[in-house]
Amino acid sequence: MKILPAAVISAWLLAVSAPLLAEPKPGDLKDVQKAISAAQQQIRQTGNExxxxxxxxxxxxxxxxxxxxxxxxxxxxxxxxxxxxxxxxxxxxxxxxxxxxxxxxxxxxxxxxxxxxxxxxxxxxxxxxxxxxxxxxxxxxxxxxxxxxxxxxxxxxxxxxxxxxxxxxxxxxxxxxxxxxxxxxxxxxxxxxxxxxxxxxxxxxxxxNQQSQTLAELRDDEKRLNRLIQQLAVQAAAKRKAEAEARRLAAQKRAQALAAAQQAQATTPPAATANKSTPPTSTLTAEDLALQPPPDSGQDVHQPAGFSRLQGQMRRPVSGNIAGQFGQSRPEGGTWKGLFISTPPATVHSIAAGDVAYAAALQGYGNTVIVDHGDGYLSIYTGLSGIDVRAGSRVSARQSLGRSGRIPSGDNGLYFEIRYRNQAMNPLSWLS
Missing domain, CATH: 1.10.287 (Helix Hairpins)
Structure with missing residues (x-):
């Protein structure tokens, strides 16, 4: 078998682990600016009146x-x-x-x-x-x-x-x-x-005055949520980097062990080797074994792969009427960056499998659960009356996250968002 040079093997390992070391891109605030622009337009219209x-x-x-x-x-x-x-x-x-x-x-x-x-x-x-x-x-x-x-x-x-x-x-x-x-x-x-x-x-x-205060509160709430998501992204990137480094060190140790075994085999006399009743050794060299890819092929073993392939197939997190759609103006000012589903208290389900990145109260949103689905995708559930999961736990698709309650504006229901690298996306294009 042809043995590849060590430089080629090192380059291949760096190429495989590069996606794991890259941090997510900063969030796109175009939707925030759109909401702020809409609120400012309402303020100008009210001022003209x-x-x-x-x-x-x-x-x-x-x-x-x-x-x-x-x-x-x-x-x-x-x-x-x-x-x-x-x-x-x-x-x-x-x-x-x-x-x-x-x-x-x-x-x-x-x-x-x-x-x-x-x-x-x-x-x-x-x-x-x-x-x-x-x-x-x-x-x-x-x-x-x-x-x-x-x-x-x-x-x-x-x-x-x-x-x-x-x-x-x-x-x-x-x-x-x-x-x-x-x-x-x-x-x-x-x-x-x-x-x-x-x-x-x-x-x-x-x-x-109320619209100005609401606009300021929306800006503060949005900044607070963005900071939280950025912190979670940094933590996830650090975790993936540490796991990738651990896998790299493990692969390096295996390669060194195999190289040492190969060297010891090469220095043993042929006669002594023939007299021993040992099973035949593998013909693969240490370099050949080091060429084997990591078990997840660059994906985090704790995150599900292929969230984007589920687009249009996932069910709503809770049943009810959609009272606020993505991009529409909110009654209290600004625009919806997700879906507001009007419903009496009901069980809220995760739309897909993932890890709970956040599960606590968040100012401006109430009790909030954020699920990390991998590949930069997050789902956000706010206005919960109770939380059934904890941060760091693993959830499967359709697992209960808590019960819907009332959002800070006073309406009964659930406010739900889907974000990709902190950019809000239209949930209706992802749900069935």
Missing amino acids: QKAVDGKLAQTRSQLDAAQAELTRLNKQHSQAQQQLQQLQTRLEQLKTDIGGAQAQVARLLNAHYRNRQPNAVMLFLQQTEAADKGRHLQYMRYLNRANEQVIAKLHSQQQALAKQQSQVDQQFRQLAQLQQQQQRLLGSLGKKQQQQQQQSQALASQL
Whole structure:
């Protein structure tokens, strides 16, 4: 058999063990940036809505100021009208006093006329007085009658003026009261509109603040999960490197042992060797035996091979309705990087065989189990109400990992991700 040089054997061993020593590539954060961009877009949209509401609110304030100025003008006009009315009422009171005196005078005349039914002129002629006195008395009577007629006419005129002024004042009051009611209704409507817009503006401001906080929390949660996955990848790489180094040292020792045995066989005399009743030795040299590949051909003996060949054949980790799909916007902000399966508490199964890399609570995700399926593939199960496995344990396909519970947003169900070298992948393309 042809013996290969030692340099060729060493090169072959390094080539076989190279994949085991390589560390996984850093995670791709494009999906994280997409989620952050979507959340920022929501924040910008909410900010634009708030600016529009603030503009309407400023316009309403301007209308309120104009209405308030108009109401102030009407109130001033109303005050002036009240002063004028007070003056009119003062004059009317004086006029009523004058009318009362005139009415008393007329009443006395009527009373005298009623008591003396004979005309005064007739009474003068019937009196035993001189003719000159009678003429003078008759002239006096004419003056008195004319004065009485003037008093009666003035009384009538004053009563008409009083009624006219009272009517004008009442009409002016009605007009002012109507205008004042209109302005008060306008103020009430604008005030209500302003209150609604203020409430809307406050609601938008609160929503914007909540979205900003949610975005910050999503960023922190994503960073925390990425750090955890990177740590697990480093630990797995270190473990694979140590195991590969152990296999290399074991192969080297076997090769040295076989070389020593071969050398001892070569130095033994042929006669002594022929006299011994020992079974024939193998014709393979130490170099030939060293050429045998490791038992897993470069794969970790503790990790299942061929996870990628199961794409489209694996079952869902839990039964239920898919309420959040990969790439869709989340109600609290950002986008889903996996599947949210809405379901009451139910058993959660591993989608494939692997090693439990993490099994504990994780801030922002709740109780979390991460299963390492080898070749850089991870499956992540979050929001569990209970965990049935521990870190470092081996799980088979469809083995129970725990029970679904409630994710931090408050919804009942399971949040599930599949990642390849820390890059989130669409689970629907992997599940049957």
